[in-house]
Amino acid sequence: MHGTEPWKTALKPKDVVLCHRRSYLGLNARKVKMIRQQLLGLLASYLAGASASVTVRKTDKGPTGYEVDFKYINTTANRVLIGGGLQPFSDHFHTTLNTRAWYDPHDYKPGDFYVSHGQPPEDYQWPYEMTNEGDGVWTYTTPLPSGIYSFAYLIDCDFAPNCSIVTGQLVTDPDLPPFENVKGDQVASSFQVPFDARFQGTDDINGNFDYALPAPAEFRGTIKSVNYTSPGSIHPEPDVHHLALYLPAEYGKVEGKKYPLLYLSHGAGGNGNDWENQGRMSSIMDNLIAGGHIEPTVVVMPSFYNLDDSLPRFIMGNFSTMWALPTSQHIRENYEKYLFPWVEENLDVCDKPSCRAFAGLSWGGRLTYEMYVNATDYFDWFGMFSPAADGPYVDEAALAANTALAKKGLFVAYGLYDSVIKAGQDLQAALDGLDIKFLTRISPFGGHYWNTWQDELWWFGVKALWKPFPYTQQTGR
Structure with a gap:
C-alpha cells in the first residue's frame, strides 16, 4: 500500500552521486x-x-x-x-x-x-x-x-x-x-x-538514512529487470512475467558458490521495481554486506499483479485497478508453481530453507505471513514489514499441526504512525500467546510509507536475517 498525495504521489545530483546499477x-x-x-x-x-x-x-x-x-x-x-x-x-x-x-x-x-x-x-x-x-x-x-x-x-x-x-x-x-x-x-x-x-x-x-547511499565501489552489486516464463501472465507479455533482481558484487566470481536467497515483495499499487526506485534496496543490501551484517545475498523482487487474467489488468498509478488484488494464497500458489522453480534453475542460489527468506511490505507483509503459515518448510526467515494481515492468526491448533512455525526466524515491524499498526500488534499478540519467539521493530518516525520500510529492511538485515534462531533475549544484542 502506498501513500499518494499531489500531491501524493531529475536528476542526477551534482554534489551527491546516486548510482543505479x-x-x-x-x-x-x-x-x-x-x-x-x-x-x-x-x-x-x-x-x-x-x-x-x-x-x-x-x-x-x-x-x-x-x-x-x-x-x-x-x-x-x-x-x-x-x-x-x-x-x-x-x-x-x-x-x-x-x-x-x-x-x-x-x-x-x-x-x-x-x-x-x-x-x-x-x-x-x-x-x-x-x-x-x-x-x-x-x-x-x-x-x-x-x-x-x-x-x-x-x-x-x-x-x-x-x-x-x-x-x-x-x-x-x-x-x-x-x-x-x-x-x-x-x-x-x-x-x-x-x-x-x-x-x-x-x-x-x-x-x-545514509545506509541507503552508495556503498564503497567494491561492494556495489547489480540490479536487473528480468523476464521469466509464467504461463497465464498478462504483463509484460502473454505467459511472461517480470521481477527485479539484485546480485551481490561477489556473484559469479566464486566458482560453484551458491548464495543465500531473499524474496522481497512490494505492496498494493506497486510492482517489483518499487524496492529499488523508492527504497534503494540495492544500496541497503550493499551496505549490509559491506558492514558484515549479512553474507552476500541474492534478492528476487517479483510482481504479484497481472499473474493471470482473473482480475482486471493493473497499470501502475491507476487507482481504479490498485485494489483489485489477488489473494495471498493465489500469489503463493503461482510463485510456487512458476517463480520459485525458475529462480532455482537459473540463478546460483541455495536449494535449502536454511538459506532462504521471504519478506515484504504492507500487502507484501501479508504475503509473507501467508508464506510463513503455508510455505513454512520452504523458508527459514520471514520479514513482515507493516503487514496488512487481518487474521485469524496462528493459534494452538495451527501450531500443533505445524510445529515448525515455532522454529523460524521471524521479524515483525511497523511504524509508530502506521495505518496497519493494529494488525501488526494483533499478529505479535498471537505469536506471544503461543510463546513463538520473534524480533520486532517500531520505526519511531514511521507511517505507512517508504521511510518506514527502508528502516525495517535495514534492521531486518542487521538483527534478524541469517541470524541463529529461534531468537532469544540475547539475539541482536
Missing part, C-alpha cells in the same frame, strides 16, 4: 497498444519542450545542511507542482494515526519527518509549487533532511492520481528515469539527501 534482460517487442501509449507520452513531452534536472547541494547551514534545486523546462505549462511522493513534514508532537502537521520543508526543525496520511487544513497550500522564471523555465529550491524522495512533475494538475503519464501531465525526470521493466511501469523518479548531524540530529529520533 541497471541492466535489462529479456525485453522483447511489446504490444501495439503499449507502444502507442509510450509514443503519445513522448510526443506530449516533445511538443512541450520538456527537460529537467535536480541538484542536491551541501550548504553547511540550516535548516538541514542541504538544499535541493529543481529545474524543469516546459514551454506550454501554466502551472507545475512537484508531487508523486514528495511530502510535507510533521513531528512527534502533532502526529497520530489519523492526523499530522503540514510543515513546509523551509520550516524544518530537527526531528521532523514525513508521513503520507492525514487531511490538510482547508486553506492549505501545497509547498512544492514551482516558479515560472520565463521562457518556460520552472524552478523550485527547498531544504530537505536525510532520506530518499520520489517525485514527479505535475503539469496543470493538482492531484497525482488524476495526472496521466500518457498525456504528459505527469512527468518523470528524463535525466534519471526510474528503474522499470516496461516504460510506464513506474510513475516517479527519485533522489537522496545525505544526513548532517549538525542540523538534523535530535535526541528523540534518528532520521539518518
